[in-house]
Amino acid sequence: MAPNSFTKIYLTPEAETLPATQRAFRLLGYPAYRIVDAPTDIPQQDQNQSTLFITSNRGQTVHKCPGSRGHLCCNYLTIDLYLGCSLGCTYCIMKSYLNFSPLTVYADPAPSLKRIQALAQKNPHRILRVGTGETGDSLLLDPLFDLSRPLIEGLADFPNVYLELKTKTTHVDHLLDIPKKGNAIMAFSLNAKEIQEQEEGTSASIEERVSAAVKASEAGYNLAFHFDPIVRFPNWKESYSDTIELLKKVPAHRIRWISLGTLRFTSALRDRLEDRPYLFEEFVPCRDGKYRYLQPIRIQMYKWFLKELSMWADTPIYLCMESVDVWKAVYGDTPMKLDALRDIFIGIPCKT
Amino acid sequence: MVQSMSIGDLASIPPLFPFQESFCPLADLLKKELYPPLPLWERGDRAGCTIVWGKRIVERLSELAIKEVLVRKFDPRELTLTEALIVWIGLEQRKGGWRWTELADLYQYVQEHRISLPEPLLTSLVGSEGNWHRVEQFNQLSEPLQQLVSEEKLDLKTALRVKSIPPHAIELLKPVLESLSYSERRILLRLFYEVVQRDHLESPQSLDLATRLLRTSKPLEELYRIRYPSLHRLQETYHETVDTLVKGTGIKVTPPPYFEGTQFKVEFSFEKGNQLQRKALTLQKLSETIDPVIETLVYGTE
Numbered sequence: 080m081a082p083n084s085f086t087k088i089y090l091t092p093e094a095e096t097l098p099a100t101q102r103a104f105r106l107l108g109y110p111a112y113r114i115v116d117a118p119t120d121i122p123q124q125d126q127n128q129s130t131l132f133i134t135s136n137r138g139q140t141v142h143k144c145p146g147s148r149g150h151l152c153c154n155y156l157t158i159d160l161y162l163g164c165s166l167g168c169t170y171c172i173m174k175s176y177l178n179f180s181p182l183t184v185y186a187d188p189a190p191s192l193k194r195i196q197a198l199a200q201k202n203p204h205r206i207l208r209v210g211t212g213e214t215g216d217s218l219l220l221d222p223l224f225d226l227s228r229p230l231i232e233g234l235a236d237f238p239n240v241y242l243e244l245k246t247k248t249t250h251v252d253h254l255l256d257i258p259k260k261g262n263a264i265m266a267f268s269l270n271a272k273e274i275q276e277q278e279e280g281t282s283a284s285i286e287e288r289v290s291a292a293v294k295a296s297e298a299g300y301n302l303a304f305h306f307d308p309i310v311r312f313p314n315w316k317e318s319y320s321d322t323i324e325l326l327k328k329v330p331a332h333r334i335r336w337i338s339l340g341t342l343r344f345t346s347a348l349r350d351r352l353e354d355r356p357y358l359f360e361e362f363v364p365c366r367d368g369k370y371r372y373l374q375p376i377r378i379q380m381y382k383w384f385l386k387e388l389s390m391w392a393d394t395p396i397y398l399c400m401e402s403v404d405v406w407k408a409v410y411g412d413t414p415m416k417l418d419a420l421r422d423i424f425i426g427i428p429c430k431t
Numbered sequence: 432m433v434q435s436m437s438i439g440d441l442a443s444i445p446p447l448f449p450f451q452e453s454f455c456p457l458a459d460l461l462k463k464e465l466y467p468p469l470p471l472w473e474r475g476d477r478a479g480c481t482i483v484w485g486k487r488i489v490e491r492l493s494e495l496a497i498k499e500v501l502v503r504k505f506d507p508r509e510l511t512l513t514e515a516l517i518v519w520i521g522l523e524q525r526k527g528g529w530r531w532t533e534l535a536d537l538y539q540y541v542q543e544h545r546i547s548l549p550e551p552l553l554t555s556l557v558g559s560e561g562n563w564h565r566v567e568q569f570n571q572l573s574e575p576l577q578q579l580v581s582e583e584k585l586d587l588k589t590a591l592r593v594k595s596i597p598p599h600a601i602e603l604l605k606p607v608l609e610s611l612s613y614s615e616r617r618i619l620l621r622l623f624y625e626v627v628q629r630d631h632l633e634s635p636q637s638l639d640l641a642t643r644l645l646r647t648s649k650p651l652e653e654l655y656r657i658r659y660p661s662l663h664r665l666q667e668t669y670h671e672t673v674d675t676l677v678k679g680t681g682i683k684v685t686p687p688p689y690f691e692g693t694q695f696k697v698e699f700s701f702e703k704g705n706q707l708q709r710k711a712l713t714l715q716k717l718s719e720t721i722d723p724v725i726e727t728l729v730y731g732t733e
Contacts, residue, residue, distance in 0.1 A: 359625050359629035373661055373689070375690065375728065375732075408730050
């Protein structure tokens with residue numbers, strides 16, 4: 080989906096004059112829009128992903144990643160800039176709760192920026208990992224709204240802050256000219272070619288994502304990669320090997336971290352997902368209520384990835400939302416006891 | 432205009448709608464003569480009349496040797512087809528309880544004649560206007576699935592999920608389905624569907640699978656084994672090793688659910704020291720052999 084293929088646009092009154100809104104409207108050719116006080120005022124027939132809703136964030140702007148009961152979380156901080164995504168990945172967790180919501184843009188990043196700056200000052204010896212890709216793709220709509228720019232610029236002077244922009248697109252060009260990038264990280268979700276082609280909607284191809292990563296690194300950005308969700312299918316090793324091979328085009332020293340997470344879903348999400356071949360594998364309920372591949376199978380898959388990736392890149396590789404038992408089986412210990420991963424997992428000792 | 436008409440004449444008049452009315456209150460209606468003047472709809476062009484509602488009452492009255500009954504004739508200017516259908520539904524006096532098959536007939540008629548039913552009427556039929564599309568979904572089901580749903584042996588949601596199972600396979604599975612509880616039936620159909628999808632089974636292979644289930648005394652367990660072969664292998668390994676070793680010793684060893692986790696639980700009780708000694712010996716034996724089993728079950732190493 081092109082980032083500007085909205086059928087309806089709604090704004091809250093205070094969003095009308097925000098610079099990000101003005102920019103988007105200019106790029107969209109000044110489209111028609113309607114002012115509403117709240118998202119609930121948007122008519123029922125427009126409560127879908129073809130509708131764009133622009134507002135400022137009136138509540139809390141920075142959150143801790145909610146994690147998953149009984150599973151280790153990397154204590155990531157999240158900023159909601161974009162809520163919802165129109166790429167159309169078949170496995171998307173947001174299908175279980177955002178299907179009937181408009182794509183929402185929180186067009187005023189200033190409060191989030193201030194909050195992260197304050198947290199960084201208060202915890203100068205802790206690494207703060209902050210991302211905007213928790214509730215939507217960080218860069219899908221960013222060429223229109225340019226909301227990542229003030230965050231990159233505003234956090235560039237904080238050596239302990241790693242701002243991560245996570246995407247399945249190639250939308251990096253508008254951010255290449257920022258002179259001071261600090262520890263900003265362009266992060267790309269990766270998968271096997273077959274999975275991208277069949278299950279990741281209108282996302283960029285894996286080759287295109289890797290090319291965008293190369294471009295971003297040449298402009299001075301750090302990089303991160305997320306193999307998530309890792310899907311098991313016939314010849315999965317060969318197919319993921321091809322992706323890892325492609326990744327070798329990227330300068331390894333630029334990679335700050337790589338995460339691994341096998342496919343998982345709640346039963347509510349399963350009910351909403353259309354039947355795809357990967358769903359007929361064997362999944363079992365885990366302690367957080369999510370369904371995952373059998374533990375021995377996951378362990379073998381993670382070990383394989385760890386071996387393949389470690390052969391090439393000397394960078395922290397961690398598991399996303401996995402149990403202590405799986406961590407111990409794959410790494411021999413939990414992340415807090417591993418030198419390479421402690422900084423990533425330690426988080427900050429305060430409320431957001 | 433209300434007028435009297437002979438039962439004989441009425442008996443030869445066809446019903447307007449191709450579906451039959453309900454008769455729960457018929458006995459009462461007849462006893463107390465509470466039925467209204469039967470509405471007749473003139474087709475125009477001297478094509479005669481049709482009975483909007485009450486065909487079954489006429490049949491019953493003829494059996495009771497009643498000669499005449501009151502009728503009310505409408506021509507199409509007085510009563511449109513839509514209004515006639517509304518009259519039909521109203522005279523049914525049902526408080527819910529419409530069967531799926533009846534709703535499907537109604538739905539088909541409404542579609543064919545481009546009739547738009549008012550919202551309150553749809554609510555009285557299916558609970559809410561939004562549920563009307565569920566009737567369309569019901570119509571998409573194969574006949575055996577429609578039958579299961581209309582007999583309230585299966586929910587519509589599950590039926591829709593499994594609707595691509597070849598109808599012959601469901602027909603063949605009927606004895607198995609009848610023997611299961613409601614929730615077991617849902618699970619079996621869901622698993623069956625998943626195996627059909629996963630293994631890309633064509634109709635003949637689906638029939639083979641159904642036949643295989645018919646021939647086993649525990650069809651649900653058999654289907655689980657087919658759907659979850661790796662999990663089943665782990666369970667078998669556990670059974671052949673740990674279970675077999677502690678069988679008859681009064682010791683119960685519980686693995687983590689679905690082998691998710693690494694904690695095994697041991698339970699036993701004893702009354703005397705020698706009993707405890709026997710348990711300890713068994714546990715000693717278990718401890719000497721269990722590590723490779725644990726490696727396989729929870730870590731996946733061969």
